Amino acid sequence: MSRSQDIARARGLGVGPRASVRERSRASRLLARLEPPTRGMGLGIAISLLPGIALFTAFFLVPLGVVVVTSLANWGPLGFAFDGLKNYRTLSHDAAFWAAMKNTALFAAAGVLLQVPVGVTLAIVLAQRIRGWRVLRVIYFLPNIVSIAALALVYLTVYNPRYGLLNQVLGAVGLPTSRDWLFDLHTALPAVAATWIFTAGIVMILTMAEIAGIPVEVYDAARVDGASPWQLTRHITLPLLRNIVGVCTILVLLATIGYFDGVYIMTGGGPANHTLTLAVYAFQQYSDSDWGYANTIGTVLIALGLVSIVLVRRAFRIGERDF
Amino acid sequence: MRSMTRVIAAFAVLAALGLMAAGCGSGSSSSSGGKKAEVVITCESCVVTAAKDDTFAQFYKQLTAAFNAKYKGRYHVKVTPFKPANDADAAQHYQREGATGTLPDLFTEQSNVIQSVARTGGLTDLAPYLSKDPAWKDSFVPNAFVSQTDAQGHIWGVPEQSDTIGIFYNKALFQKAGIAAFPTTWDELLTACTKLKASGVIPFAMDGDWVTQLMWSNLIGTQPGGAAFLQAGIAKGGLADNPTVVKATEYLKQMHTSGCVNKDAFTGDYNRAAAPFLAGQAAMVANGPWMAADIANAKLKLKDIGYVPSPGSGLIVVTGSAGWASGAKDAAHREAAVAFLKFLTSSSEMYRKALMTGSYWPIKEQLTAAQVKQLEPLSYNLIQQAKNVTYTYPNSKFATPEAFSSTWINDWPAYVQGGMSTASFLNALSDTLR
Numbered sequence: 170m171s172r173s174q175d176i177a178r179a180r181g182l183g184v185g186p187r188a189s190v191r192e193r194s195r196a197s198r199l200l201a202r203l204e205p206p207t208r209g210m211g212l213g214i215a216i217s218l219l220p221g222i223a224l225f226t227a228f229f230l231v232p233l234g235v236v237v238v239t240s241l242a243n244w245g246p247l248g249f250a251f252d253g254l255k256n257y258r259t260l261s262h263d264a265a266f267w268a269a270m271k272n273t274a275l276f277a278a279a280g281v282l283l284q285v286p287v288g289v290t291l292a293i294v295l296a297q298r299i300r301g302w303r304v305l306r307v308i309y310f311l312p313n314i315v316s317i318a319a320l321a322l323v324y325l326t327v328y329n330p331r332y333g334l335l336n337q338v339l340g341a342v343g344l345p346t347s348r349d350w351l352f353d354l355h356t357a358l359p360a361v362a363a364t365w366i367f368t369a370g371i372v373m374i375l376t377m378a379e380i381a382g383i384p385v386e387v388y389d390a391a392r393v394d395g396a397s398p399w400q401l402t403r404h405i406t407l408p409l410l411r412n413i414v415g416v417c418t419i420l421v422l423l424a425t426i427g428y429f430d431g432v433y434i435m436t437g438g439g440p441a442n443h444t445l446t447l448a449v450y451a452f453q454q455y456s457d458s459d460w461g462y463a464n465t466i467g468t469v470l471i472a473l474g475l476v477s478i479v480l481v482r483r484a485f486r487i488g489e490r491d492f
Numbered sequence: 493m494r495s496m497t498r499v500i501a502a503f504a505v506l507a508a509l510g511l512m513a514a515g516c517g518s519g520s521s522s523s524s525g526g527k528k529a530e531v532v533i534t535c536e537s538c539v540v541t542a543a544k545d546d547t548f549a550q551f552y553k554q555l556t557a558a559f560n561a562k563y564k565g566r567y568h569v570k571v572t573p574f575k576p577a578n579d580a581d582a583a584q585h586y587q588r589e590g591a592t593g594t595l596p597d598l599f600t601e602q603s604n605v606i607q608s609v610a611r612t613g614g615l616t617d618l619a620p621y622l623s624k625d626p627a628w629k630d631s632f633v634p635n636a637f638v639s640q641t642d643a644q645g646h647i648w649g650v651p652e653q654s655d656t657i658g659i660f661y662n663k664a665l666f667q668k669a670g671i672a673a674f675p676t677t678w679d680e681l682l683t684a685c686t687k688l689k690a691s692g693v694i695p696f697a698m699d700g701d702w703v704t705q706l707m708w709s710n711l712i713g714t715q716p717g718g719a720a721f722l723q724a725g726i727a728k729g730g731l732a733d734n735p736t737v738v739k740a741t742e743y744l745k746q747m748h749t750s751g752c753v754n755k756d757a758f759t760g761d762y763n764r765a766a767a768p769f770l771a772g773q774a775a776m777v778a779n780g781p782w783m784a785a786d787i788a789n790a791k792l793k794l795k796d797i798g799y800v801p802s803p804g805s806g807l808i809v810v811t812g813s814a815g816w817a818s819g820a821k822d823a824a825h826r827e828a829a830v831a832f833l834k835f836l837t838s839s840s841e842m843y844r845k846a847l848m849t850g851s852y853w854p855i856k857e858q859l860t861a862a863q864v865k866q867l868e869p870l871s872y873n874l875i876q877q878a879k880n881v882t883y884t885y886p887n888s889k890f891a892t893p894e895a896f897s898s899t900w901i902n903d904w905p906a907y908v909q910g911g912m913s914t915a916s917f918l919n920a921l922s923d924t925l926r
Contacts, residue, residue: 245587246583246584246587246588246590247591247611247612325759329756330755330756331754331755331756347755349755349758351759352700352758353905353909354905354906354909354911437760437898437901437902439758439760439903439905439906440758440904440905440906440909441902441903441906441912442902443906453898456578456580456581456584456894457580457894457898458580458583458584
């Protein structure tokens with residue numbers, strides 16, 4: 170069935186084989202108004218899209234192409250020479266790269282398994298309009314307003330083993346106070362992750378907006394059928410959040426895959442690469458004047474991002490309607 | 493037709509005016525009317541405006557102004573400032589300029605950066621200019637040009653500084669801990685650490701990078717053969733196979749594991765070492781003479797502070813770790829750049845720099861008693877002690893690439909915590925030297 174027939178049917182104007190001539194004529198007049206006015210406007214649309222396409226090409230596609238192409242080169246301030254897949258071969262047995270890959274994967278997993286559920290849970294709770302929900306919403310969202318760099322500097326002080334707040338609090342309750350949280354091999358990674366893992370403000374806000382869009386009638390109907398608040402959440406709210414949870418998962422994944430600022434400021438990737446991420450490692454290679462190798466790592470980052478988007482879109486069937 | 497002629501005439505007049513203007517402002521050494529035009533040289537490390545508390549910038553500002561005043565009509569330094577974010581940024585910036593032929597006529601950088609820029613072919617070899625002026629060449633202390641000279645004998649930079657780096661200690665905190673004098677052996681240092689720790693202060697302030705590596709150099713340099721290793725051997729790598737280096741590294745680790753250093757000694761941030769010392773919470777810190785200005789600004793009294801050679805009777809003496817190089821492209825600009833370098837390394841400017849910044853000269857300075865009296869006493873006295881110590885040696889940090897320090901910052905905490913063996917740690921450092 171054509172789109173015109175769909176629209177016409179929706180309007181109650183039958184255009185099937187049994188429709189009268191009058192009905193058909195009325196339907197076609199209406200459809201003429203409903204069809205998007207594209208005929209004869211192709212040039213205008215193309216011209217209006219041109220600045221956007223040009224800017225997108227200049228500031229995104231070209232740099233992206235440069236990153237991918239130069240990942241195949243030995244490139245630094247002193248020269249440029251293509252050397253095929255040599256950088257990728259080096260990458261395959263580079264211990265620091267694999268440490269960065271592992272840490273990035275752990276950050277991504279922590280983001281998806283902790284940050285998303287925390288954000289969604291907060292949203293569901295606050296959407297109940299509990300007492301003080303507006304204030305709580307602002308409080309939970311505040312860390313998202315502060316820059317990651319500023320937060321990292323604060324956490325540097327909090328974690329400081331000599332005068333940091335954390336050790337002082339531990340000391341007050343009789344626990345050991347000598348741990349150097351950010352430079353201890355056992356605590357460095359969780360200490361860095363803890364600085365952002367619970368800042369689920371974006372997930373919370375997006376999910377709250379989605380919950381607000383769920384028709385009240387659906388809940389009313391379920392209540393009439395005797396559904397409890399938990400059943401409302403379990404069988405109505407959660408299934409209808411599939412799309413937004415998928416979108417939030419993509420956002421969190423992309424943010425964690427490219428995580429840089431916090432690690433760079435707090436540990437620089439140390440101790441012994443225990444907090445090194447791919448983004449920080451790429452920057453380190455750039456700083457060491459190995460631009461080609463840095464872009465090889467950058468290309469891996471791009472590939473990881475694309476694969477993540479495709480997988481999450483499929484897993485969550487993002488874009489498909491539930492009702 | 494007439495209007496066309498007018499248009500052509502107007503263009504001709506404009507073109508002539510343009511050419512005249514270009515001739516006036518080019519800064520080339522072409523002559524005009526028999527009088528040589530002023531040669532304008534660009535300088536990326538010179539300064540026009542400087543913060544009041546930035547003593548080095550203040551000196552460069554005065555130096556630039558004084559040079560321009562002295563050589564008015566002949567040479568003029570045009571400041572085209574570049575402030576690198578860090579050493580790596582500086583290296584890339586100048587390497588790029590070298591590769592693209594856009595180096596300034598003058599700039600100052602670390603000697604290893606200058607050597608890497610020299611490989612682009614854009615730097616002026618200063619050896620012929622030094623040979624042409626024996627008085628200038630002989631004014632420098634012996635070995636002043638070692639780190640600026642390549643294997644072929646080209647001299648790519650002129651040093652402006654020679655630093656004698658010792659250990660600052662807080663006499664009051666030593667007294668409180670019942671220690672009469674600064675330790676003269678490494679065993680005595682560990683004993684002093686125990687006493688200082690018992691008295692409730694941080695014995696030795698470290699940062700996991702600069703200060704920690706200064707102590708590493710002291711530990712290597714005060715062993716037989718250590719000075720030679722730091723001078724030339726370190727660049728060859730193989731650190732794990734050198735017993736002197738292994739012993740020094742393990743001693744430094746012991747200082748950490750025995751609680752001789754501050755708890756936050758791993759950050760790689762210099763302030764983690766400087767702050768507790770300046771706040772009177774740490775008893776010792778290794779650093780250059782320029783720290784005297786910070787001590788004077790802190791609550792500490794200079795008379796309560798001692799500045800002494802390392803245990804084991806050694807001092808780090810760094811001459812020419814940084815230098816001034818020239819990317820001038822023609823003879824006139826090279827002459828002007830060399831004139832600036834001679835002015836910078838003149839006795840009067842070097843003395844003025846010492847007064848302003850606390851950093852000392854690489855030249856054979858003969859001072860009067862009145863001049864000595866004006867100098868900051870801590871650092872001047874340390875320089876005098878350099879004549880009596882058993883060992884003098886360079887700082888490892890200046891003989892190694894940037895990657896050496898970043899690997900140190902990364903791996904040092906893991907090594908101290910037992911996550912790496914001494915051999916693994918030293919091999920990781922050696923890898924950066926290839």
